Amino acid sequence: MMIMRWQLAYPETAVPLVGSIFGEDGMLLPEIYNSLGAMHGTIMIFLGIVPLAVGAFGNYFVPLQIGAPDMAFPKLNAASYWSYFVGGVVMMSSFFTAEGAARSGWTSYPPLADIEVGQTIWLIGMIFLITSSLLGSINIITTIIQLRAPGLTWMRMPFFVWAQFVTSFLLVLAFPPLEAAAVLQLMDRVVGTSFFLPSGLVVSGELLDVSGGGSPLLWQHLFWFLAHPEVYVLILPAMGIVAEVIANNTRKPLWGYNSLVFAAVFLGFMSFIVWAHHMFLTGMGTAMSAFFQTTTMIISIPSVIILSALFISLWGASIRFNTPMLFALAFLPMFGIGGLTGLPLGFAASDIYLHDTYYVIGHFHYVVAPGTIFGLFAGIYYWYPKITGRKMSELLGKLHFWPSLIFMNGIFMPMFIQGLAGVSRRLWDGGLEYAHASGVLHWNEFMSISAWLLGLAQLPFIFNVFYSLKRGEKVKNNPWDATTLEWSAPSPPLPHVNFEKIPEVHRVAYEYSLPGRKRDFTPQTEPKKG
Amino acid sequence: MEIPYTVEERPDTGLFNAKLGIWLFLASEVMLFGGLFSAYIFLRFGAPVGAFHEWGLELNIPLATFNTLILISSSVTMIMSWASLKLNEFKKYKLYMGLTLLCALGFLIIKYIEYTSKFDHHIYPSTNTFYAIYFALTGLHGLHIIGGMIVLYYFWIPGSKMWNSKPEQFTNRIEIAGLYWHFVDLVWIFLFPILYLL
Amino acid sequence: MSSDHDIIDIQRHIKVYMTIFAALAVLTIITVAASYLDLSTGEAILLALTIASVKGSLVAGYFMHLISEKALITWILMLTAGFFFVLMFIPMASFIDQAQLG
Numbered sequence: 001m002m003i004m005r006w007q008l009a010y011p012e013t014a015v016p017l018v019g020s021i022f023g024e025d026g027m028l029l030p031e032i033y034n035s036l037g038a039m040h041g042t043i044m045i046f047l048g049i050v051p052l053a054v055g056a057f058g059n060y061f062v063p064l065q066i067g068a069p070d071m072a073f074p075k076l077n078a079a080s081y082w083s084y085f086v087g088g089v090v091m092m093s094s095f096f097t098a099e100g101a102a103r104s105g106w107t108s109y110p111p112l113a114d115i116e117v118g119q120t121i122w123l124i125g126m127i128f129l130i131t132s133s134l135l136g137s138i139n140i141i142t143t144i145i146q147l148r149a150p151g152l153t154w155m156r157m158p159f160f161v162w163a164q165f166v167t168s169f170l171l172v173l174a175f176p177p178l179e180a181a182a183v184l185q186l187m188d189r190v191v192g193t194s195f196f197l198p199s200g201l202v203v204s205g206e207l208l209d210v211s212g213g214g215s216p217l218l219w220q221h222l223f224w225f226l227a228h229p230e231v232y233v234l235i236l237p238a239m240g241i242v243a244e245v246i247a248n249n250t251r252k253p254l255w256g257y258n259s260l261v262f263a264a265v266f267l268g269f270m271s272f273i274v275w276a277h278h279m280f281l282t283g284m285g286t287a288m289s290a291f292f293q294t295t296t297m298i299i300s301i302p303s304v305i306i307l308s309a310l311f312i313s314l315w316g317a318s319i320r321f322n323t324p325m326l327f328a329l330a331f332l333p334m335f336g337i338g339g340l341t342g343l344p345l346g347f348a349a350s351d352i353y354l355h356d357t358y359y360v361i362g363h364f365h366y367v368v369a370p371g372t373i374f375g376l377f378a379g380i381y382y383w384y385p386k387i388t389g390r391k392m393s394e395l396l397g398k399l400h401f402w403p404s405l406i407f408m409n410g411i412f413m414p415m416f417i418q419g420l421a422g423v424s425r426r427l428w429d430g431g432l433e434y435a436h437a438s439g440v441l442h443w444n445e446f447m448s449i450s451a452w453l454l455g456l457a458q459l460p461f462i463f464n465v466f467y468s469l470k471r472g473e474k475v476k477n478n479p480w481d482a483t484t485l486e487w488s489a490p491s492p493p494l495p496h497v498n499f500e501k502i503p504e505v506h507r508v509a510y511e512y513s514l515p516g517r518k519r520d521f522t523p524q525t526e527p528k529k530g
Numbered sequence: 531m532e533i534p535y536t537v538e539e540r541p542d543t544g545l546f547n548a549k550l551g552i553w554l555f556l557a558s559e560v561m562l563f564g565g566l567f568s569a570y571i572f573l574r575f576g577a578p579v580g581a582f583h584e585w586g587l588e589l590n591i592p593l594a595t596f597n598t599l600i601l602i603s604s605s606v607t608m609i610m611s612w613a614s615l616k617l618n619e620f621k622k623y624k625l626y627m628g629l630t631l632l633c634a635l636g637f638l639i640i641k642y643i644e645y646t647s648k649f650d651h652h653i654y655p656s657t658n659t660f661y662a663i664y665f666a667l668t669g670l671h672g673l674h675i676i677g678g679m680i681v682l683y684y685f686w687i688p689g690s691k692m693w694n695s696k697p698e699q700f701t702n703r704i705e706i707a708g709l710y711w712h713f714v715d716l717v718w719i720f721l722f723p724i725l726y727l728l
Numbered sequence: 729m730s731s732d733h734d735i736i737d738i739q740r741h742i743k744v745y746m747t748i749f750a751a752l753a754v755l756t757i758i759t760v761a762a763s764y765l766d767l768s769t770g771e772a773i774l775l776a777l778t779i780a781s782v783k784g785s786l787v788a789g790y791f792m793h794l795i796s797e798k799a800l801i802t803w804i805l806m807l808t809a810g811f812f813f814v815l816m817f818i819p820m821a822s823f824i825d826q827a828q829l830g
Contacts, residue, residue, distance in 0.1 A: 076551070137554075214573065285822075
């Protein structure tokens with residue numbers, strides 16, 4: 001990404017330090033730029049966020065938060081991990097092949113993806129990664145349904161567990177059509193079928209020698225059927241983490257727990273019927289456009305409910321501004337911006353202008369970058385003591401947080417300006433050749449510098465993770481004075497069994513500041529008197 | 531500490547873990563084949579009117595009908611192998627499981643004959659979109675048969691030792707494997723008319 | 729091991745399995761025979777899918793024991809079926825409802 005940002009800020013100049021890899025005076029070739037773009041999206045989503053948010057946080061903390069000794073299927077867990085590992089190796093190996101990595105966008109649209117280089121490995125990698133998610137999500141759903149500790153009813157579960165539950169349903173039911181589509185695209189590439197290749201396709205001046213009769217739109221439908229629920233997979237675990245951290249650091253129960261749960265479930269359900277809002281410009285008729293526009297507007301409601309409940313939870317709170325809370329608090333307005341900027345994209349009329357511009361890039365990055373990633377940082381700082389038995393440094397945490405927040409906005413806010421001016425996405429020179437872009441291209445340098453500084457701002461974090469392993473403040477079970485079940489296990493939890501004894505649950509998840517009590521928190525395991 | 535509800539059922543759901551797990555897996559498989567069926571519909575709409583029907587006339591209906599009956603039989607022998615375990619008749623279990631594997635093998639052999647006959651007539655997945663989706667659907671289905679056979683073979687010979695030490699868990703495993711196997715049969719029940727008869 | 733009651737239960741089930749097997753075989757023959765009827769494409773599709781659904785329901789209901797399965801499983805499957813139909817019909821609908829140009 002840093003390399004791409006150099007190209008955008010200073011096009012037609014050599015990339016420093018690593019430029020020699022890219023041939024021809026160290027300048028980034030368009031093909032390489034496109035590869036970096038396609039792989040950036042793929043890696044961030046399928047090798048980064050999903051494995052971290054669902055694979056790592058989900059598999060580690062769901063059993064702990066429901067009082068279970070382990071996941072329901074430990075061997076399946078291992079299979080899911082190794083499938084991810086193989087998929088990751090396959091994906092990354094594509095950079096070292098003679099033809100290079102995939103360069104048809106993470107969306108892999110045919111006809112380009114059917115004939116462009118690097119795609120076969122990408123497809124094989126995706127099949128492994130999708131399988132990994134499927135196995136993992138089956139495990140999470142079964143664990144939540146079957147292994148809740150005695151007394152942990154559905155409405156006593158922490159919101160994080162609900163979020164993982166809905167996320168896993170999205171993964172189980174939405175991923176397979178993409179797996180099917182990936183197989184079909186592989187067949188197009190390897191066996192010469194024309195699932196996605198229309199008749200009469202001309203490539204480099206020559207008629208392509210295939211049977212034709214296929215449809216690029218078929219790919220788009222199958223792809224987005226997954227990829228829309230996928231974005232909720234990306235956000236829900238982070239929302240879950242933010243909810244946990246906010247409840248804990250406001251010292252009061254979350255406002256609107258029932259609404260949060262209902263909204264998350266409704267969101268999951270709706271996410272299956274909005275996908276073609278990514279396809280408004282494919283020649284859909286008005287009936288279909290109206291249908292998808294309507295469902296898209298409806299799906300914004302549960303998101304707003306969740307965000308509002310989290311905001312309202314701050315009212316009247318005794319807020320502790322530790323590092324996890326800073327990230328959780330920042331999540332709220334950042335996700336708010338991301339969500340609001342989605343609205344013009346959800347309306348077909350305005351989307352016609354904004355589709356495939358930088359506006360879209362700004363929108364989704366706000367949701368996943370200062371949105372999800374901040375949520376994941378909050379989770380790391382919050383749960384690090386549980387995993388390692390030591391706290392991370394608060395000073396380094398703040399050194400990480402403040403520049404990150406500032407520079408995230410520095411990168412992504414100007415993208416809306418560029419997008420509104422009509423600058424298209426995936427342009428290797430950032431729009432240099434287009435007259436309509438000339439007024440806004442100067443933002444590229446600003447965004448690139450913000451990106452490099454954002455990169456630097458991660459150094460305190462990386463150092464903190466390793467430093468605190470040895471030198472962090474040692475803690476016992478419950479350093480944050482929290483109520484949920486993971487804090488009644490030792491830090492770190494006991495191997496294979498998590499808890500010394502399976503907990504018994506007597507209360508809802510966030511009994512903070514109960515009137516008439518000495519402590520400002522009451523763990524879920526504490527029995528009610530009388 | 532054992533993982534609870536591996537064998538005994540959880541009271542409020544009435545399920546043991548693996549049963550829920552396999553049904554979730556089968557739900558994902560419904561969506562997997564669903565993706566391919568959706569592709570079939572889309573491609574059929576996109577082809578000239580009547581093209582799919584006409585291209586499909588090359589397929590061998592009698593052979594495929596026989597194959598359908600073989601697969602249905604394998605479903606029956608599969609459930610009989612589970613029922614035998616419930617009746618404590620291990621030898622019968624071995625017999626029925628062996629028959630299931632035999633039927634599965636028969637299915638694959640016939641499929642092999644079908645495929646090679648197509649190739650001999652220069653009909654390949656690349657020939658037109660009908661054959662593209664035909665080979666994709668039946669190919670994926672065939673892969674599922676092979677995968678199932680591997681698991682069933684394991685339960686037939688190496689893994690059947692578990693009957694001596696943990697009979698109830700073993701019986702549950704056969705039930706779970708059976709659910710997968712019946713699903714594969716179920717997919718074929720739809721594939722057969724759609725591809726061969728319409 | 730299994731009590732006598734269980735054994736009678738299973739034996740009753742076996743009778744059911746055999747009946748279903750016969751039904752499936754007959755329905756397979758009927759499906760093939762029906763394909764030789766002179767029907768329009770739409771009618772043929774409807775008929776074939778109906779017979780297939782009946783066969784599928786027998787396999788699912790009796791071999792896979794769905795008819796007596798716990799509610800949770802049935803709910804999950806109904807949810808899946810819903811999304812399955814979305815996946816079948818919406819792309820088709822978008823094919824039919826295309827933008828009119830000019």
